[in-house]
Amino acid sequence: MGTIGDAVDAWYRYYAGYSSAFVEHALEELAGAEDLVLDPWNGTGTTTVVAASRNVAAVGFDVNPALVVVARARLLGMGAWASIGPLGQDVVSHAARVDLDEDPLLFWFTPMAAGSLRGVQQSVERLLVDPGSASRPPYQGASGMSTLAAFFYTVLFRTVRVLIAPRAGTNPTWWKQVAEADRLDPSPETIVNQFQASAAELAAGLHRDNYVGGVDVQARLGDSRDLPLEARTVGGVITSPPYCTRIDYGVATRPELAILGAGERDLKELRDQMVGTPTMTGKRGTAEQWGATATAFLDGVAAHASKASAGYYTNYFRQYYAGMWDSLAELHRVMKEGAPAVLVVQDNYYKDLHNDTAKILGEMAIALGFDRAERHDFPVIRNRASMNPRTRQYRNKASAVESILVLR
Known part of the structure; x- marks a missing residue:
């Protein structure tokens, strides 16, 4: 699939994201992408704007209104x-x-x-x-x-x-x-x-090349767990799900949401809607469905001696994987038979326990009916863990691994 080591697309600087070059390369290799490309976590819209510039029909969804606004701005003809x-x-x-x-x-x-x-x-x-x-x-x-x-x-x-x-x-x-x-x-x-x-x-800096905007490309509000799309209508997926690192993507966009008039109650409701939110929503899912790797990791977190492991942290990880299970089920529903889904995911650690997110999502995908899950790994030297000196008491390694996970 090529490298994701290029600079993250930075027309509107935001914590999460990947490069335009990565999306261009993925579009070149996606079989069936001439039908419709989907990004269920569209963020600032790199997938949709690159698809539009390549004359590929696409739709991107995000639960965050501020990011939908940015993604729509990038589609200005x-x-x-x-x-x-x-x-x-x-x-x-x-x-x-x-x-x-x-x-x-x-x-x-x-x-x-x-x-x-x-x-x-x-x-x-x-x-x-x-x-x-x-x-x-x-x-x-x-x-x-x-x-x-x-x-x-x-x-x-x-x-x-x-x-x-x-x-x-x-x-x-x-x-x-x-x-x-x-x-x-x-x-x-x-x-x-x-x-x-x-x-x-x-x-x-709006576009790097000639951009007409004649193809049907949309950036809309929507939840990855309940996509407003008909079954078997998507020819390819290019996306990066929220990382399982307790990043508060709602609070991260507080300045943008403030301009849109979102008050504290709106912000709390938005945070609770997000996959990967660090707030507790009560969603726990059924871990037995998720595969052996998720089960072993959750058991390890629950048994860990550090404070709040059996409570908040176990529930946080369960909540994240419950959201990803529902999201992958939606991808399987809307994708055409044999169509590829390209996901950029990052692993992390809970203390000394490796949370191999790519492997867990791959096992989920197989359980949900995808035929295969292929992964390609790339080291990420600078990440939130590497900036936290307290990680050294649990392990020597602070770097993360970013993976391209291809589901079919």
Whole structure:
């Protein structure tokens, strides 16, 4: 299948992902991909945008509205590029500061700065979405957002990311609320300047080659465990499931979700919907279905002497594999007979216990009716475990293995 060692696609920087070159190579080798390519964890949309640029029909789903917006922004056709500059000027010229008592942006910003940012967001909504919806949170409207509106929302995402960088911690997937006295207070001029700079940056890097956008490619809200697709309609899958490393993908996108008006309750509900969430949802699944490797690993975690092993950590791993079992079952349902699914997965350790995710998912796939599961491994030197010095008390090895798992 080639290498996944190229730089992760970084048009919109996000923790998870893989390179455009990897998707291009996978598309070249996928039998049946001329029918429909699926990414059930589409993230920022690398699979869908590369498929579109290669004139391959594709659909990508994600439960996170912020990521659906970014993925839709990347599908903006070349015919609209010339309008980005003038529209950006219109957005800022029609923006008016909003008086705020409560707003998710107050997590980082003073009321004055948050009100200026909210004014820009509402200007985008009035000009590019629906004039009557500007005062309503766009949190659940991601699937229906035009690619042009999604582009300017993504510009706002980048603007906020740049402005809050001084308050970011060392963990790129976690945000700590800023104390009131330390809230950021950029001026309206600073916000407008950064918005315009972000628009120019994202416009310049939108596509690497000629892109017309004539093929049917969609990026939509959807759950990998309940795909809104008919059975036997997918000719190939290219995806990277959430890693089993307790990354909180919901909190990681808190800045983007704040722009979309998602409050704490929305964020909690979103986190609970995600495969791999570190929150406890009560889903445990049936480990006996998952194969010998999963059963042995879970038994080892439950028996481990370290704190919370038999409780939280065992339940976390069970919850992750229950979600992946349901997701793989959905893939098997929607894929055509013999069609390939290419999954990028990463292993990890619980203390000294090896969680061989690729092997476990391969055993699940066979149990669910796939004919075979092939894996190709690549070492990953820098990962969350390698940055944690406490791992050394359990094992000498801190590197991870990333695998390409091909199911048929």
